Amino acid sequence: MSRKDVIAGSRNEEGIPRAVEQLKQRFGERCQTGQSFREQHAHTTTYLPSQLPDAVVFVETSAEVQAVVQICAEHKVPMVAFGTGSSLEGQVNAANGGISIDFSRMDKVLAVNVEDLDCTVEPGVTREALNTYLRDTGLFFPIDPGANASIGGMVATRASGTNAVRYGTMKDNVLALTVVTAKGEEIRTAHRARKSSAGYDLTRLFVGSEGTLGIITSVTLRLQGIPEAIGGGIVAFADEKSACDAVITTIQMGIPVARIELLDALQIRACNAYSGLTLQEKPTLFLEFHGSAETVAMQAAQFDEIQQEFGGEGFRFTTDPQERSQVWKARHNAYWAGRALAPELSGLSSDVCVPISRLADCVAETRADLDRHGLLATIVGHVGDGNFHVLLLFDASNETDVDKVEAFLARLNARALAMDGTCTGEHGIGQGKMSYLEAELGGAIDVMRQIKQALDPDNLFNPGKIFR
Amino acid sequence: MSRKDVIAGSRNEEGIPRAVEQLKQRFGERCQTGQSFREQHAHTTTYLPSQLPDAVVFVETSAEVQAVVQICAEHKVPMVAFGTGSSLEGQVNAANGGISIDFSRMDKVLAVNVEDLDCTVEPGVTREALNTYLRDTGLFFPIDPGANASIGGMVATRASGTNAVRYGTMKDNVLALTVVTAKGEEIRTAHRARKSSAGYDLTRLFVGSEGTLGIITSVTLRLQGIPEAIGGGIVAFADEKSACDAVITTIQMGIPVARIELLDALQIRACNAYSGLTLQEKPTLFLEFHGSAETVAMQAAQFDEIQQEFGGEGFRFTTDPQERSQVWKARHNAYWAGRALAPELSGLSSDVCVPISRLADCVAETRADLDRHGLLATIVGHVGDGNFHVLLLFDASNETDVDKVEAFLARLNARALAMDGTCTGEHGIGQGKMSYLEAELGGAIDVMRQIKQALDPDNLFNPGKIFR
Numbered sequence: 001m002s003r004k005d006v007i008a009g010s011r012n013e014e015g016i017p018r019a020v021e022q023l024k025q026r027f028g029e030r031c032q033t034g035q036s037f038r039e040q041h042a043h044t045t046t047y048l049p050s051q052l053p054d055a056v057v058f059v060e061t062s063a064e065v066q067a068v069v070q071i072c073a074e075h076k077v078p079m080v081a082f083g084t085g086s087s088l089e090g091q092v093n094a095a096n097g098g099i100s101i102d103f104s105r106m107d108k109v110l111a112v113n114v115e116d117l118d119c120t121v122e123p124g125v126t127r128e129a130l131n132t133y134l135r136d137t138g139l140f141f142p143i144d145p146g147a148n149a150s151i152g153g154m155v156a157t158r159a160s161g162t163n164a165v166r167y168g169t170m171k172d173n174v175l176a177l178t179v180v181t182a183k184g185e186e187i188r189t190a191h192r193a194r195k196s197s198a199g200y201d202l203t204r205l206f207v208g209s210e211g212t213l214g215i216i217t218s219v220t221l222r223l224q225g226i227p228e229a230i231g232g233g234i235v236a237f238a239d240e241k242s243a244c245d246a247v248i249t250t251i252q253m254g255i256p257v258a259r260i261e262l263l264d265a266l267q268i269r270a271c272n273a274y275s276g277l278t279l280q281e282k283p284t285l286f287l288e289f290h291g292s293a294e295t296v297a298m299q300a301a302q303f304d305e306i307q308q309e310f311g312g313e314g315f316r317f318t319t320d321p322q323e324r325s326q327v328w329k330a331r332h333n334a335y336w337a338g339r340a341l342a343p344e345l346s347g348l349s350s351d352v353c354v355p356i357s358r359l360a361d362c363v364a365e366t367r368a369d370l371d372r373h374g375l376l377a378t379i380v381g382h383v384g385d386g387n388f389h390v391l392l393l394f395d396a397s398n399e400t401d402v403d404k405v406e407a408f409l410a411r412l413n414a415r416a417l418a419m420d421g422t423c424t425g426e427h428g429i430g431q432g433k434m435s436y437l438e439a440e441l442g443g444a445i446d447v448m449r450q451i452k453q454a455l456d457p458d459n460l461f462n463p464g465k466i467f468r
Numbered sequence: 469m470s471r472k473d474v475i476a477g478s479r480n481e482e483g484i485p486r487a488v489e490q491l492k493q494r495f496g497e498r499c500q501t502g503q504s505f506r507e508q509h510a511h512t513t514t515y516l517p518s519q520l521p522d523a524v525v526f527v528e529t530s531a532e533v534q535a536v537v538q539i540c541a542e543h544k545v546p547m548v549a550f551g552t553g554s555s556l557e558g559q560v561n562a563a564n565g566g567i568s569i570d571f572s573r574m575d576k577v578l579a580v581n582v583e584d585l586d587c588t589v590e591p592g593v594t595r596e597a598l599n600t601y602l603r604d605t606g607l608f609f610p611i612d613p614g615a616n617a618s619i620g621g622m623v624a625t626r627a628s629g630t631n632a633v634r635y636g637t638m639k640d641n642v643l644a645l646t647v648v649t650a651k652g653e654e655i656r657t658a659h660r661a662r663k664s665s666a667g668y669d670l671t672r673l674f675v676g677s678e679g680t681l682g683i684i685t686s687v688t689l690r691l692q693g694i695p696e697a698i699g700g701g702i703v704a705f706a707d708e709k710s711a712c713d714a715v716i717t718t719i720q721m722g723i724p725v726a727r728i729e730l731l732d733a734l735q736i737r738a739c740n741a742y743s744g745l746t747l748q749e750k751p752t753l754f755l756e757f758h759g760s761a762e763t764v765a766m767q768a769a770q771f772d773e774i775q776q777e778f779g780g781e782g783f784r785f786t787t788d789p790q791e792r793s794q795v796w797k798a799r800h801n802a803y804w805a806g807r808a809l810a811p812e813l814s815g816l817s818s819d820v821c822v823p824i825s826r827l828a829d830c831v832a833e834t835r836a837d838l839d840r841h842g843l844l845a846t847i848v849g850h851v852g853d854g855n856f857h858v859l860l861l862f863d864a865s866n867e868t869d870v871d872k873v874e875a876f877l878a879r880l881n882a883r884a885l886a887m888d889g890t891c892t893g894e895h896g897i898g899q900g901k902m903s904y905l906e907a908e909l910g911g912a913i914d915v916m917r918q919i920k921q922a923l924d925p926d927n928l929f930n931p932g933k934i935f936r
Contacts, residue, residue, distance in 0.1 A: 115716070115825035116825045117719075117720070158664075158665040158669070168640075171672070186911075187911045190890070191888045194821065196890035196892065196893060197894050198896075198897060198905050199676070199916050201626070201676050204672035205668060205919075208665055208668065209668055224722075225721075225722040252585070294766065295763060298763075355581065355584040355586070355660045385662045420659045421659060424666050425663050429667055436666075437667055440666055441655075448667050451922055451923070453922060
C-alpha cells in the first residue's frame with residue numbers, strides 16, 4: 001500500500017455540477033451533497049486519505065441505476081458504487097470526484113430457490129442479513145470476510161474469508177450477475193445452471209473488477225445446506241511455524257476443514273483484552289468442521305493427531321454452540337481487538353497469499369521482519385488457503401513511521417511474490433496495491449487496460465483503481 | 469446446432485500464401501500443407517462440414533507459438549489452436565482459412581508441486597497422459613470429459629464431465645495460464661496461490677474463450693489427492709423421471725457423490741452390445757463415491773435409501789476395482805456405443821444444462837419429444853450438475869432428416885433456457901450454438917464482442933466462433 005497511489009485525477013469541472021443538478025431533479029432527497037454524506041462515502045477504513053464524491057445517490061431499483069449511469073455518461077462524470085464501505089484498499093475513494101451510488105436501499109432478497117440451493121439478491125443485502133433471511137430454509141451463504149459487507153461489494157472485490165478453505169471465494173459462489181454497462185444497458189451474464197460453457201465468462205470478469213467495468217444490479221449466489229453437525233476447537237503452538245506446519249499437513253491430507261484460522265500471540269493478547277477471554281498468549285489455530293456428527297468427529301480426530309505431531313498444546317474440541325460462538329465472535333472482532341491495542345494509532349490491514357507449502361516460511365519471515373524493524377503488528381490468517389493479514393498499528397501523522405510501514409509492505413509483497421504468491425488474496429488492489437500488481441502480473445495489466453478501455457471508454461466507472 | 473452458422477468468412481488471399489511461405493522457412497517439415505494434414509485438423513466430430521486450414525504448424529515451444537502469432541499478425545492471417553480435435557461444435561474449423569497450430573508436441577509436464585497439490589503443463593498434454601504421469605505422486609487431475617482431450621483444449625472449451633459434480637469444471641481447476649496475445653507477447657494471468665484478488669480474472673476469461681482471445685502456452689492446474697477409498701455402483705429405474713428424481717434428492721441432501729451419471733434405456737442397450745455387458749435395458753444411474761472407507765460406505769448407504777424411495781431396482785454397490793472399471797469403461801465408450809447402434813448414420817452430440825430441480829422435467833420432456841418426432845437418439849448425462857447430452861443418429865445427406873434434427877435442437881435449447889438453464893454445460897458454442905447463445909444472453913454478447921475487438925482487433929484468433 002502506498003499513499004503515492006492516491007492521486008487525484010482530473011475533475012470534469014463542467015460536467016459534474018450539471019450531472020448533480022440533473023440527479024437532484026430526478027432523485028430529490030435521495031441525491032445528497034452534504035459534507036457528512038460525502039465524507040461517509042469516501043471513508044477508506046485505512047490511513048489512505050479520503051477523496052470525496054460530489055454527491056451521493058441512494059438508488060432503489062436497477063432502472064434507477066441505469067438512469068444514474070445515463071446521466072453520468074452524458075456529462076462524463078465518474079461513478080463509484082458503494083455498499084457498506086468496508087473495503088480496505090481505498091476502493092470507494094472518488095479519485096476524480098463524481099457520484100457515489102449508494103446501494104443500501106437495494107437490500108431485497110429477490111428469490112430463494114431452495115431446491116436448487118441458490119438465491120438472487122440485490123447488491124445492497126449484507127451477508128449477515130442474507131443469512132438471517134435464509135435461516136428457516138436450512139441453507140446458508142458461506143462466504144464470510146469478517147466485516148458485514150454487502151454482497152455487491154463482496155462480488156466487486158472477489159471477497160473470501162474464513163470459510164473459503166472449504167466453500168471457495170466469491171468467484172466460486174456467484175452463478176450470475178446483472179450489470180449496467182457504460183451504455184446504460186442492463187445485461188445478464190448467465191442463468192441459474194450450475195455450469196455453462198456459453199461464451200466468455202463475464203460473471204467471473206465482473207467478480208473482482210472493483211466497480212471499474214460496470215455497476216452490479218443483482219447477484220445470483222450458490223447456497224449450501226446448513227451442516228447437520230458443526231464442531232470446532234482451538235489449539236496453541238510454541239511458535240507460528242509449528243502452527244503453520246500443522247495447517248500445511250491438514251490441507252495436504254485433504255481433511256475438509258471448514259475454517260482454519262491463525263491468530264498470533266499478540267493478536268491473542270488483543271482478543272483476550274477485547275473479548276474477555278483467557279487464552280494462552282501463543283500462536284493459536286481456530287478450527288471448525290462441518291458435516292455429519294460422524295464425519296465431524298472423524299475430522300477432529302485426524303486433526304488432533306496432526307496438532308500433536310507439531311507440538312500443539314492441547315486441542316480443545318467442542319460441539320457446544322455457545323462455546324463455539326464465543327470463540328468465533330472473538331475471531332470476528334480480531335480487527336477491532338487489534339486496533340484497541342493502541343487506539344491512538346492508525347491501523348492498516350494488508351493481506352498476501354502464498355502456495356500452502358510456503359505458508360510457514362512466509363509467516364515466520366514476516367514476523368521476524370516486523371520484530372526486526374520494531375513494528376507493532378498482529379498476524380491473522382485464513383491459513384488453509386495460504387492467506388494471511390498483517391494489521392499494522394502506527395502513527396499516520398509521523399512521516400518516518402509511515403515510510404517504515406510502506407517499506408515493510410514492499411518487503412511483504414516481494415516475499416509473497418518470490419514464493420509464487422499474490423499481493424492480495426482477498427482485499428483487492430484498489431489504490432493501495434497498484435505497484436504490487438505491476439510487479440506480480442506485468443504485461444497482463446496491459447490486457448486488463450484493453451478490457452477497461454473497451455467496456456468503459458470514458459473511464460467513468462471507479463477511475464484510478466487497480467491500474468493507472 | 470445449425471449448419472447455417474458454418475459460414476466461410478472472407479479469406480485473406482494475399483496474406484495467407486505469404487505467411488505460409490514464411491512459416492515453411494521457419495519450421496521446415498513442421499509446417500505441413502498436405503491435404504491429409506489439413507483435413508485431419510478440421511475434423512469436427514460432428515456432421516458440420518469441415519473447413520480446412522491452409523497449413524498446420526507443429527509447435528514445440530512457447531517461443532515458437534509467439535513466432536507463429538507474429539508471422540500471422542504481420543500478414544493478417546487467422547490462427548486456430550488444435551489439441552486433439554475432440555471438440556463437438558466445430559471449434560477447430562478454419563472458417564476463414566489460415567494456420568492450424570498443433571500442440572501435440574507441446575506435451576510436457578513442466579512441474580508438479582506435490583506439496584501444493586498443483587502442476588504446470590504444456591497445453592498438448594492429454595488428461596490421460598497427465599494422470600499416468602501423476603500416478604506415483606498420490607495425486608490426480610479429476611476433470612474427465614470422456615474424450616482423451618488435451619488440457620489446452622479443455623481450458624479453451626471450459627470442459628467438465630463425469631467428476632464435475634464433486635470437483636468442479638475447468639473454471640474451478642485452472643490456477644493460472646500463460647497466453648500469447650495478439651501482439652505476440654506472452655502474459656501470465658496469475659501465480660500459484662490458491663486464491664487472489666489481484667486485478668481482473670484473466671484466467672477465467674481465457675477459460676472457455678475457445679481460442680478466440682489468445683493462444684494458451686501453459687496451464688497451471690489444481691490437483692486432488694487420490695481418494696483412500698473408491699466405491700461405486702449402478703441402479704436401474706422404471707423411467708427417466710424416477711432416476712432423475714433420485715439424483716435431485718441426492719444433490720439436495722448434499723451427498724458428495726464423485727460421479728452420478730444417467731444412461732437411458734437405449735444407451736444401455738448400446739453399451740451392452742458394444743461393451744459386452746448384460747445390464748437391464750432401463751434408465752440407469754452409474755455412481756461413484758470418493759473418501760475414506762467409512763465415508764464411502766456412509767454415502768453409499770444414504771444413496772441406497774434414496775434409490776429405494778424412487779423405485780430403484782437394486783443398487784449394486786462395489787469397491788472392487790475391476791468391476792468398477794468395467795462399468796466406467798462402458799460409460800466412457802457410451803458415445804462410440806451409441807454410434808454403433810447405426811454405424812451408417814451420422815452422430816451429433818448436443819448438451820444442455822438446467823438447474824437441478826428441473827432436471828427430471830427436462831429429461832422426460834426431451835425423451836417424449838424425441839419419441840414424438842421419431843428421432844433415434846440416446847440420452848446420457850452428468851446429471852448431478854443438471855447437465856445431459858442427446859446423441860442423435862441421422863442421415864446427414866438427407867435434408868429432411870437434418871431439418872428434423874435441427875428443429876429438435878431448437879426445441880431442446882428453448883426448453884433448457886425456459887427452465888433458466890444454458891444451451892451448453894460443457895461443449896461450448898463454437899459454430900454450432902451461436903443462435904442459442906443469442907437467445908440465452910442477448911445484450912451480454914455485445915460485451916463479449918467488445919472484449920474480442922479489444923484483445924484481437926484484426927479478428928485473427930479462431931474467427932467465426934462463439935458469435936458472428
